[in-house]
Amino acid sequence: MAPGPAGRTPVFERRTTDGGGGGGMDGGSGGGSAEKVVALTFDADMTADQGPRAASGERFDNPELVASLRRLKVPSTVFMTGRWAEEYPAQAKAIGADPLFEVANHSYSHHAFSSPCYGLPVVEKNAMTRDVERAFTAFRKAGVRNVVPYFRFPGGCYDDTALRALAPANVTAVQWDVVSGDAFATDAGAVAEQVLDGVRPGSLVVMHCTRSAAPATEAAVRRIVPELRERGYRFVKVSELMEDSA
Numbered sequence: 001m002a003p004g005p006a007g008r009t010p011v012f013e014r015r016t017t018d019g020g021g022g023g024g025m026d027g028g029s030g031g032g033s034a035e036k037v038v039a040l041t042f043d044a045d046m047t048a049d050q051g052p053r054a055a056s057g058e059r060f061d062n063p064e065l066v067a068s069l070r071r072l073k074v075p076s077t078v079f080m081t082g083r084w085a086e087e088y089p090a091q092a093k094a095i096g097a098d099p100l101f102e103v104a105n106h107s108y109s110h111h112a113f114s115s116p117c118y119g120l121p122v123v124e125k126n127a128m129t130r131d132v133e134r135a136f137t138a139f140r141k142a143g144v145r146n147v148v149p150y151f152r153f154p155g156g157c158y159d160d161t162a163l164r165a166l167a168p169a170n171v172t173a174v175q176w177d178v179v180s181g182d183a184f185a186t187d188a189g190a191v192a193e194q195v196l197d198g199v200r201p202g203s204l205v206v207m208h209c210t211r212s213a214a215p216a217t218e219a220a221v222r223r224i225v226p227e228l229r230e231r232g233y234r235f236v237k238v239s240e241l242m243e244d245s246a
């Protein structure tokens with residue numbers, strides 16, 4: 001992965017179009033993937049202050065989803081918050097130990113790196129790198145392997161200040177072109193339809209691995225995966241998408 005311009009965190013972004021292909025980074029490289037590959041990514045969200053909610057029974061994990069991805073043999077990338085790894089260390093470790101998955105960083109706190117961002121509390125500029133490193137530390141403590149140096153901004157929210165502030169963290173920010181709409185969705189069919197409508201060769205799809213906030217995701221995945229395979233798609237991790245567009 002090429003370094004970002006002038007001391008900024010590089011951003012990997014898919015810009016697929018209906019014309020087929022597209023994609024590439026920083027508006028450059030053009031071409032993109034003509035191959036029918038698609039990356040499903042799952043954000044394992046838990047916010048720094050949600051400990052009491054977890055303690056009172058709210059489930060921020062989704063073991064059924066992970067089991068389905070294994071059963072369906074879908075290589076995928078999990079963007080995990082450090083707080084999630086602390087709450088579910090055994091699951092975090094098991095996901096990281098499975099070559100089907102790679103674990104990327106979704107911050108420690110799941111606070112916003114630019115504002116406004118869906119009402120999330122904001123991380124101060126000089127605390128951004130520390131927050132990201134704290135998540136990597138939480139992964140190490142939980143024994144998570146297959147950790148990749150990719151970062152997803154909470155809510156996908158960032159600006160130039162955040163890209164500069166995060167440069168010392170040496171991560172590549174990963175955005176997406178297909179929003180699954182699984183957050184707070186209860187209709188798995190609608191989520192599946194939105195994904196199936198949006199996917200193009202080289203697409204990067206954002207979904208969630210958090211039952212309480214995305215209860216329909218597992219059922220949606222069971223519809224999406226066979227249908228995309230029927231259409232000739234192969235599932236890849238983000239790292240493979242990056243190789244293809246390098």
Ligand SMILES: [Zn+2]
Nearest residue numbers: 043045154155
């Ligand atoms: Zn998130």
